[in-house]
Amino acid sequence: MKILIADDDPLQRELLVGFLEKQGYQVVAAADGHEALAQFQRHPIALALLDHRMPGLTGDQVLAQMKAANPLLRAMLITAYGAVETAVQVMKLGADDFIEKPVDLKQLLGKIEQLMQRHAVATDVAAVTHTVTNTAATAPQPLDLIGDSPAMRETLSLVRRLADSPWTVLIQGETGTGKEVMAQLIHQLSPVASAPFVAVNCAAIPDNLFESELFGHEKGAFTSAERQHRGCFERANGGTLFLDEVGELPAALQSKLLRALQEKHIRRVGSERDIAIDVRVIAATNRDLRALAAAGQFREDLFFRLKVLDLTVPPLRERRADIPALIQHFLTRDARRPIQLAPETLDLLVRYDYPGNVRELEHIIQRSVTLARGLVLQPHDLPEEIRHPAAAASTGDLQTQLDTLERDLLLAALEKSEWIQTRAAEQLGISERVLRYKLGKYGLRRPAG
Numbered sequence: 001m002k003i004l005i006a007d008d009d010p011l012q013r014e015l016l017v018g019f020l021e022k023q024g025y026q027v028v029a030a031a032d033g034h035e036a037l038a039q040f041q042r043h044p045i046a047l048a049l050l051d052h053r054m055p056g057l058t059g060d061q062v063l064a065q066m067k068a069a070n071p072l073l074r075a076m077l078i079t080a081y082g083a084v085e086t087a088v089q090v091m092k093l094g095a096d097d098f099i100e101k102p103v104d105l106k107q108l109l110g111k112i113e114q115l116m117q118r119h120a121v122a123t124d125v126a127a128v129t130h131t132v133t134n135t136a137a138t139a140p141q142p143l144d145l146i147g148d149s150p151a152m153r154e155t156l157s158l159v160r161r162l163a164d165s166p167w168t169v170l171i172q173g174e175t176g177t178g179k180e181v182m183a184q185l186i187h188q189l190s191p192v193a194s195a196p197f198v199a200v201n202c203a204a205i206p207d208n209l210f211e212s213e214l215f216g217h218e219k220g221a222f223t224s225a226e227r228q229h230r231g232c233f234e235r236a237n238g239g240t241l242f243l244d245e246v247g248e249l250p251a252a253l254q255s256k257l258l259r260a261l262q263e264k265h266i267r268r269v270g271s272e273r274d275i276a277i278d279v280r281v282i283a284a285t286n287r288d289l290r291a292l293a294a295a296g297q298f299r300e301d302l303f304f305r306l307k308v309l310d311l312t313v314p315p316l317r318e319r320r321a322d323i324p325a326l327i328q329h330f331l332t333r334d335a336r337r338p339i340q341l342a343p344e345t346l347d348l349l350v351r352y353d354y355p356g357n358v359r360e361l362e363h364i365i366q367r368s369v370t371l372a373r374g375l376v377l378q379p380h381d382l383p384e385e386i387r388h389p390a391a392a393a394s395t396g397d398l399q400t401q402l403d404t405l406e407r408d409l410l411l412a413a414l415e416k417s418e419w420i421q422t423r424a425a426e427q428l429g430i431s432e433r434v435l436r437y438k439l440g441k442y443g444l445r446r447p448a449g
């Protein structure tokens with residue numbers, strides 16, 4: 001795969017071509033928009049580096065045509081210094097990034113390496129999806145997955161190997177590490193990529209709707225069942241069902257899920273008829289499911305049935321090398337204006353431990369960008385816990401503090417309701433099942449006597 005450079009300034013063009021060839025890239029050049037399109041048709045292009053202002057067709061016109069022909073193409077615009085509004089506009093058109101003139105070659109190389117790596121992952125996904133869906137009307141969309149650290153490379157290599165088989169996969173990892181993103185990638189790389197991917201968060205379904213949500217119901221099966229409903233299993237038929245937070249499934253449903261997986265059929269609530277299903281199940285949890293099984297809170301046979309194959313997504317603090325690329329990704333994805341980072345800001349962000357992992361980083365960037373006063377993020381634009389991690393650490397990390405608070409609230413509600421669980425659950429506004437689960441989690445028991 002090659003890099004295309006389109007620039008009408010011969011000096012700059014030659015400089016960029018020479019520089020990138022020296023870095024080992026294969027490069028093709030064009031002197032204007034029309035030639036750029038001709039080169040694009042002639043060569044396999046992974047990344048287009050387009051001057052925004054060219055005679056004839058401008059960079060953004062060329063970009064729009066190329067992206068329409070190949071959505072997997074990565075593109076970067078070269079803009080005039082300070083042309084902030086133009087840059088924002090071209091990013092809306094689908095450019096992944098931009099760089100200002102005069103081009104800083106070191107910065108350019110960093111951006112190119114990142115985009116080429118994203119292109120490699122996206123093409124990997126698309127290569128497989130193409131073979132299965134080459135009759136589909138729409139081109140596959142790239143999955144934005146950042147990660148070039150050794151830990152992520154290992155994870156991605158395992159994902160590629162897992163994807164081919166039909167077995168259930170159990171994805172484990174702390175909250176926000178990207179378990180759902182991995183499940184989507186497994187699906188996209190699998191032979192059933194053109195079939196549906198249905199995701200359901202088991203922690204978010206009210207107790208009384210669980211069975212109907214998973215298996216569906218017939219009209220009139222219960223009071224509010226005004227019409228027939230197809231459950232997640234049926235909707236995912238032929239494809240992949242992603243059961244997030246599987247550790248939260250109530251015991252009765254665990255047995256039904258196990259039966260569905262073993263017998264490969266389900267029955268809608270209120271129906272007498274079995275429906276055959278052919279679904280690959282991927283489950284995820286941020287709990288220690290083995291420990292839950294050992295403690296009798298999760299069916300052991302279901303645990304083993306789910307973890308035929310398993311994948312652990314490493315926490316972000318164990319792959320800090322990915323942090324700069326993730327930041328860049330979130331900045332360019334959400335930017336309404338082109339924001340950059342002061343070196344000290346990046347330094348603080350790379351050092352922080354992220355108990356909430358990639359999701360926390362994503363929120364920190366969104367928040368800081370919204371509140372930032374200038375176009376360069378300074379340390380004072382970052383939240384307190386990142387600027388002064390030692391102060392936050394002295395009272396425990398965010399998760400520990402939240403756990404302590406939750407435990408105290410549970411204890412207070414239980415004492416107030418004289419340890420009658422129904423009453424305590426009602427007072428806390430949670431179901432009894434969730435209350436029992438939390439009592440187990442914090443080892444809370446009614447005091448003897």
Ligand SMILES: Nc1ncnc2c1ncn2[C@@H]1O[C@H](COP(=O)(O)OP(=O)(O)OP(=O)(O)O)[C@@H](O)[C@H]1O
Pocket residue numbers: 144145146147173174175176177178179180181182244245284285286329358359362
């Ligand atoms: N490698 C990655 N590249 C880009 N974005 C990522 C990556 N990993 C995670 N994200 C983003 O981080 C957020 C959290 O990811 P995701 O929902 O997959 O995590 P999770 O482990 O399933 O979380 P939870 O345990 O809370 O269910 C999402 O917005 C996702 O797009």
